[in-house]
Amino acid sequence: MNYISSLATVATDLQPAVSVRGLSRRFGNGSPVLDKLNLDIAQGEFVALLGRSGSGKSTLLRALSGLDPVREGQISCPQESAVVFQESRLLPWKKVWQNVMLGKAGATRSDARQVLEEVGLGHRTDAWPLTLSGGEAQRAALARALIREPKFLMLDEPFAALDALTRLHMQNLVSALWQRHKSAVLLVTHDVDEALLLADRAVVLEKGHIRAEVSISLPRPRRHYDPAFVHLRSALLKHLGVDE
Template sequence: MESHREAQNQRVFRTLQVLEEVGLGHRTDAWPLTLSGGEAQRAALARALIREPKFLMLDEPFAALDALTRLHMQDLVSALWQRHKSAVLLVTHDVDEALLLADRAVVLEEGRIRAELPISLSHPRRHYDPAFVQLRATLLKHLGVDG
């Protein structure tokens, strides 16, 4: 019985630890329907991180968020990747988001790889960095957008 309590205590501790890590430590008693869009995304990240995965797949994770919340979530995900060292597959239609977060961008067309672009910029990445601007132009060109 004591080992069951200890295991339960460890699960509670880990849960609280992950909620703090994603910025939801203050919302531990909140009902899911009371969470904002950004908080719901943070909760989804917490659910993914609770088991300390070696691989995460994020499919348009910020699509439904307002611009400011989206920027905060991008910063959070970047910090979590660097801390946890998980392999992450990020599916996004946002070119800047891909360049801010990814180590490699892959452009798909009709289910086939059309282009592959390594992104070797150091973190944190900034939109105004000349190397970022150049990579953005290159990626947009691969997408058929001349800018």
């Protein structure tokens, strides 16, 4: 089976949950960080966004999340959107359940406890953030996003600061949650293997343009030693300018 699709042939029959058209972003008089970018994410699709530092990944995510104004181009996103950053950004003076409640206006302690149970953190509901491990803090941040019941979830390198074992646990958790809720997901990552383990499609950015899109139709759960996985890793690394 051919697991690789070119930019021209990656397509979906599903109605896009997220649509980006002609998005450009520049800072000062420099070259555009994003240059007339077009991107669709289908309902229930998991997309990984890769690229070198400065390629525009975080700039795109900030525009999608509403943190940066859109002055050139158009973005259409579900109102029920949420983002998880590399840092958990928990308020240290509020307990874990109180931090989770901040994700949704009108949320109750019962709502917070329910979503904390879902991410495996029910036993830390009343803990203070500073007593959490790195993995626990990211679970709390994920719960704060999930309490919104998002139709579009953005993940900005949320596992980058975690140790290898905790990172693997978090990847498995995100995969399980996505398969359960089927929201559209955009994961910003530098990790090619992470993209291949989690995503339906990998998008490679370079200098504000989409250099390549790779459809990842491998059956789940995925294994690093699968020849098709190895083949896709090589293809993505080449798109990223890495010669194995």
